[in-house]
Amino acid sequence: MSEPVLDLRPPANLVDRRAVGFWTTRAALGWVAPLVGVLLWLVFAGGTAATITLVVVAVLALAHLVVMPQWRYRVHRWEVSEQVVYTQSGWFNQERRIAPVSRIQTVDTERGPLERLFRLANLTVTTASARGPVHIHGLDLDTAQRLAAELAARTQATAGDAT
Structure with a gap:
């Protein structure tokens, strides 16, 4: 197989x-x-x-x-499925990251003063990876909060300790 x-x-x-x-x-x-x-x-x-x-x-x-x-x-993109968080970012140096939901340890939203002015938020998904967290910048605040809650719920429902 x-x-x-x-x-x-x-x-x-x-x-x-x-x-x-x-x-x-x-x-x-x-x-x-x-x-x-x-x-x-x-x-x-x-x-x-x-x-x-x-x-x-x-x-x-x-x-x-x-x-x-x-x-x-045009470059910055994101996607969340049942199994992974998938991002693409950068403009000169472009990077695609795929983080399995089973490896997620924390999910955070953050907003600086300028993000608040534009009603935006950033999502940080910390995983059990030496590569570091996965970031999704430039999300609508409601979308970021919904994704954070959704990923936290999926992480909690996944067996194991994400290591």
């Missing part, structure tokens, strides 16, 4: 569409300091080098803010 073949298709569910706005806002906040620094250089020292640097930083920031959130939205 042969082993069943695992279908390594992308997980079925996209994260919440509001994650695009969240990622854009978080990235924009990261560009504030470099842009302010270059603007201060331009104001106080002036010169061609400061102007060129401002243009380069502004173009890089704009490209990052336009491309990255859309790219991540």
Whole structure:
């Protein structure tokens, strides 16, 4: 009898569409300091080098803010079945993780101030794996809470100690 073949298709569910706005806002906040620094250089020292640097930083920031959130939205996916939690994440370095429900030890939801603003939550599924927990970022709050409860119930119903 042969082993069943695992279908390594992308997980079925996209994260919440509001994650695009969240990622854009978080990235924009990261560009504030470099842009302010270059603007201060331009104001106080002036010169061609400061102007060129401002243009380069502004173009890089704009490209990052336009491309990255859309790219991540297309890549980040998740799926939960009776047997596994399956995720795909990243944008340059993409990763797919499959965690058997029988190996789940804890299920947590988390929300920072920016996630709360966008009504999003993150789900962390800690397993008995040296690879670390499985994360699903950018979920609608209700979806994250429902998944956490569902996975906790499945974990409790699974025999063994998840090790």
